[in-house]
Amino acid sequence: MAFLAAALDRVKPSATIAVSQKARDLKAQGRDVISLGAGEPDFDTPDNIKAAAIDAINRGETKYTPVAGIPQLREAISKKFKRENGLDYTPAQTIVGTGGKQILFNAFMATLNPGDEVIVPAPYWVSYPEMVALCGGTTVYVEATLENDFKLTPEALEKAITPKTKWFLFNSPSNPSGAAYSHAELKALTDVLMRHPHVWVLTDDMYEHLVYGDFTFATPAQVEPALYERTLTMNGVSKAYAMTGWRIGYAGGPLNLIKAMDMIQGQQTSGACSIAQWAALEALNGPQDFIPQSRVAFEKRRDLVVSMLNQANGLKCPTPQGAFYVYPSVQALIGTKTEAGKTIETDADFVTELLDAEGVAVVHGSAFGLGPNFRLSYAESDEKLEDACGRIQRFCASLRR
Structure with missing residues (x-):
């Protein structure tokens, strides 16, 4: 048509x-x-989170919010990153979106030009390559096979990087495989990235809290602090707090990138649902049991x-x-x-x-x-x-x- x-x-x-x-x-x-x-x-969704949403409605928190999120939630996100990941993001370096999908989409829209490449380990979440394509980029797939527990090897990452590579898109624990990278496995990947300063890291940490046994979660900029200035750390409340329908994702990253994403979102959807943001605030600041x-x-x-x-x-x-x-x-x-x-x-x-x-x-x-x-x-x-x-x-x- x-x-x-x-x-x-x-x-x-x-x-x-x-x-x-x-x-x-x-x-x-x-x-x-x-x-x-x-x-x-x-x-x-836990009762305390639902109650916070009801309280917000009763207080009249039903108006437009700032595009990047209510100040209270951005402050809570900043504290969450410091408390749980050892990452220092100011509230101004954070942004709230309508789910993690919007965060990823806006990051790609703000940065990708025709011909730019995004490295995506396979298997991958089905939406990654479609977002890259819609934003004009090219996905470079790198297989993470069953023999390697569905984890990308440093050698495979090194081989995939070209002068056109703009992003390395990283998801641990993984959707769809459930594979999670240890601190040592992550360090081997970040060592590769340190040799290629033109490559940025977009890390999808949505399943951060769903790890089992004695496994300890880590995120790239935490493992290699020198990557901080070229990493966007994305997360959300959907999986950890059973809040999929509330549609709240968030990220921390370099201020210039956050500002660019803020501008795009301002012309796209504006701020996420006000009630859902107050609920997310309770999720991050309230009881974690x-x-x-x-x-x-x-x-x-x-x-x-x-x-x-x-x-x-x-x-x-x-x-x-x-x-x-x-x-x-x-x-x-x-x-x-x-x-x-x-x-x-x-x-x-x-x-x-x-x-x-x-x-x-x-x-x-x-x-x-x-x-x-x-x-x-x-x-x-x-x-x-x-x-x-x-x-x-x-x-x-x-x-x-």
Whole structure:
């Protein structure tokens, strides 16, 4: 359609949203469907946060806010970065957006010119390359394979950097793999970046608080302070506080970049929802006991899912260190046939046939840039996860050569 912008030819719809919508459609038709495609905690937002939002409404905090966020929230973000990450960002060096997506999008819009390259480890969150494309940049994919626990090696990063590289986009713990980088693994990557002063770092720390066992989270500018002046540290309240629908993301970074993002946002959406900002303020400043409680629940679910999937015929499921996803390989099942005689040629075939046969919705790994795998979100009840994994075991057992 000639009327539409040519930029739309460079992007495709979100696979995760598409899977979730297909599951909703099947449920509406009366199908028994367990949807494990969305990255959304099943817990409710903590009561103290909801109460803060209600109090804000009752106080009349319902007007436009400053574009970059209410001063109280920007102050809380500054303190959060210092308290939890050892990063000194003044409130003026912070910005609040409508979810982490807007933070990332505005950063790219403020910095990318045609021909600029953004290095993205694969597997990656489905929206990263689409944002880069919409903002006129070029994504350079670097595989982080199962053999390396889905983590990028310093050698692969070094090889991917060119004179056109503008950003290295880094996500730990990872969506979709759950891979998390230790301090030492991060230091090996930042050592590479120190040799290339033209490369900036955009770090997506959205799953910071969802790490398991004795793993300790770290972020690039914390590991290598010399990267501070060329790092944008992004985070948000969506995952840690079960606030996905509140749509609040935030970032800290160099003042000139924050000002540029502020200007773009001022002509785009202006400030994020006032009520959601007051709720986010309570999330950051209020009691933090929800986080360890949810972490314990997620770790238990992870262990359940990993155990059951590794008992399924043909699946290989590594144990992730963070987030709430597993990313099992279906390599051993490629070429098998369903009971109806359909051949599983790709991971997309696998998830399609799984949904049709057993009513379990997951996302094919090729949508995240690395297959044949699938992403399963274990942000669901133990009962649903056990049921879903049992169905997956049954489906895998039904496949034949």
